[in-house]
Amino acid sequence: MGKMHADEAEIDGALVLRLVADQFPQWAGLPVEEIPSSGTVNAMYRLGDSLTVRLPRVKGGVEDIEKEFAWLPRLAPLLPVRISTPVGLGRPAEEYPWPWSVQEWIEGSVAVAGEVEEPVGLAEDLASFVRAFRRIELPDGPPAYRGGPLELQDAGTRAAIRLLEGWIDTETALAAWGSALAAAPPSASTWVHGDLMPSNLLLVEGRLTAVIDFATAGLGDPACDLIPAWNLLPASARPAYRAALDADDAAWTRGRGRALSMALIQLPYYRHTNKGIAANAQHVIDEVLADFRA
Known part of the structure; x- marks a missing residue:
């Protein structure tokens, strides 16, 4: 799948490896694999066996990352099925301009x-x-x-x-x-x-x-x-x-x-x-x- 938006950021697995190594050294070296997805706002990568990295493709998705980080822990106990659980909030970096998140991996099709x-x-x-x-x-x-x-x-x-x-x-x-x-x-x-x-x-x-x-x-x-x-x-x-x-x-x-x-x-x-x-x-x-x- 090519770019969907004219202002879409350049994101790949190598970038994710570098961001994680720099900001979350406890997870440095874990394998990174792109998650095939029809999502239009965020790129998704699996990190190791138990984590997911979520990066906005466009500036319009930036507020969503911080919104989810604030609200998901409050919503999770009130719902009957598992939902995304954030475990790390990444900072903008020289080669990637926006916040990004690390969440728990959830098994399922x-x-x-x-x-x-x-x-x-x-x-x-x-x-x-x-x-x-x-x-x-x-x-x-x-x-x-x-x-x-x-x-x-x-x-x-x-x-x-x-x-x-x-x-x-x-x-x-x-x-x-x-x-x-x-x-x-x-x-x-x-x-x-x-x-x-x-x-x-x-x-x-x-x-x-x-x-x-x-x-x-x-x-x-x-x-x-x-x-x-x-x-x-x-x-x-x-x-x-x-x-x-x-x-x-x-x-x-x-x-x-x-x-x-x-x-x-x-x-x-x-x-x-x-x-x-x-x-x-x-x-x-x-x-x-x-x-x-x-």
Whole structure:
């Protein structure tokens, strides 16, 4: 995979070895291996057997590193599955300009849409995680990255639909997006993860074992975490997920709209540079439009 962003930093395994040796001598000499990932903001490297190094690719990801370092230890005891645990905060260096982090390695396979072994069981696992997240009452929570009113995404979503003319059914996409905009807003904000993409969900024997990447987490529309209904779960498991989260019609419609908006924006941006994200975006669009037509 080549560079995804015009302002992306130069990152490779040799750089990671040098940064670790200089700032964390207790881990110097451990083998470094790039982790294949469809992540768009951070580069990931495995360090030895038990650690992961996470480096922002772009300046926009810098605040996420410090945010996770502050919040993940507070969130972890409140959630039913493992989450990323930071163990070191790296400093900017002469050859790399931003903070970076070292986290505990978590075993598991990345979830893949269309390859879910236990769809209803996984839906229940995801719902358990989301319910626990919504119950969190930690003070001074940050705003969720995608948790504000859907109207804030309207211009970007419509621009993406124009770019996809001839690629997707843009008429149905506009109708589905319009239905989400017309849905009643949430009565209250809750803690949401905000980025439950398949690549952020780790599975063991088809069941959820861990959730990673909390850069977008914070207080926002609870419908943000309904997105796995379209980006991962098959249609047969959606009713179980919806029922477990007690999503009313308005929330379900907003969640579907949020899934669609993300995918519409991702597909034209990443279709030549990140095949994993582009493939999932196309999957989401297909699933949402079929669901809307039905």
